[in-house]
Amino acid sequence: MRNSIRTMDCYLFRAVNIFARFALFLLLAIIISNISEAKIMGEELSQKEKHIAEVSSYAAAGDIDGLKVALSKGLDVGVKVNEFKEVLVQLYAYCGFPRSLNAISAFMEVLNARGGKDELGPLPSALPSGKSIDFGTENQTKLVGMKVKGSLFDFAPAIDEYLKAHLFGDIFSRDNLDWKTREIATIAMLASMKGVDSQLNSHIAIGKHNGLSDAQVGEILKIASRASSKSESPFALGKPNDAYSKYFSGKSWLAVLASDKKLGVPVANVTFEPSCRNNWHSHTGGQILIAVGGVGYYQERGKPARRLCPGDVVEIAPNVEHWHGAAPDSFFSHLAIECNPQSNKNTWLEPVSDADYKKATSAKEEQ
Numbered sequence: 001m002r003n004s005i006r007t008m009d010c011y012l013f014r015a016v017n018i019f020a021r022f023a024l025f026l027l028l029a030i031i032i033s034n035i036s037e038a039k040i041m042g043e044e045l046s047q048k049e050k051h052i053a054e055v056s057s058y059a060a061a062g063d064i065d066g067l068k069v070a071l072s073k074g075l076d077v078g079v080k081v082n083e084f085k086e087v088l089v090q091l092y093a094y095c096g097f098p099r100s101l102n103a104i105s106a107f108m109e110v111l112n113a114r115g116g117k118d119e120l121g122p123l124p125s126a127l128p129s130g131k132s133i134d135f136g137t138e139n140q141t142k143l144v145g146m147k148v149k150g151s152l153f154d155f156a157p158a159i160d161e162y163l164k165a166h167l168f169g170d171i172f173s174r175d176n177l178d179w180k181t182r183e184i185a186t187i188a189m190l191a192s193m194k195g196v197d198s199q200l201n202s203h204i205a206i207g208k209h210n211g212l213s214d215a216q217v218g219e220i221l222k223i224a225s226r227a228s229s230k231s232e233s234p235f236a237l238g239k240p241n242d243a244y245s246k247y248f249s250g251k252s253w254l255a256v257l258a259s260d261k262k263l264g265v266p267v268a269n270v271t272f273e274p275s276c277r278n279n280w281h282s283h284t285g286g287q288i289l290i291a292v293g294g295v296g297y298y299q300e301r302g303k304p305a306r307r308l309c310p311g312d313v314v315e316i317a318p319n320v321e322h323w324h325g326a327a328p329d330s331f332f333s334h335l336a337i338e339c340n341p342q343s344n345k346n347t348w349l350e351p352v353s354d355a356d357y358k359k360a361t362s363a364k365e366e367q
Contacts, residue, residue, distance in 0.1 A: 136169025277325025
């Protein structure tokens, strides 16, 4: 009897031990899973942050059409009116009053067109008591992680005062946007401008000091690259290419630049959003393309795709089946010159599949 009890106790102990080990393993698996998920989530910008970066980029580049679209998209996913308003006010400190005023005016047009349905969100609290120069200096030191000084500020002490008192005091003390979000906006603005690499690198460091990861900074720079590449063409964007939209995968714009039939050289500027391309097609009279903005691709049937950058020229022979469009991560603009316009006709064919597009744009560039 005692042996039976001992045997039962032994089995029971083993069962409890196995169950405890299993429970511990399960608990550890859950903890590791949660940590991994949190890490992955922390490495990616939130939807609100992505839209703030996009709006900041278009506003800094002065692309009002792109800005209006970006503002609407952001409002659709829940960015508050006063959050966008703060970003566009802050814009003046980095891009000047003209950019800021034009962007705010565009935002007013967007809100009016949407009929007042968007949530306003909180206004900032009252500024701290005391002098702006004092709490602004404190803000700047916390943002950067050290006191900011140098020969430039010794040479022009007024700019040091304006930075501390107004930018970091009056603007960065407005608390309906946190500092991390303000740095997201600032990095996107500076990345959309030329000749400000020093300031951009400084604010990337400040952003990382205030919670941004390298991956998140990379996202901001990619968003800014897309927005600024759309505005790099010196030619007009034109209107949405609605008449030919059924032959395009994605959104495009068309601006007719030359249409005098007596000259016989029709020229248009065509702009593609990232990943947009036209169907396979051909021209009985041929066509010439001149890349003028962003990055794109051209491919003839049965041949490798050719990567296109501003200044590249493509001569398309009559009746050659081909397609052209934007890179996956860039807007793209090209001039389209119609050859032999008196007899030139287009033959539109099937769309370029996602698989074929991915293969074409990820393959090694044709030399």
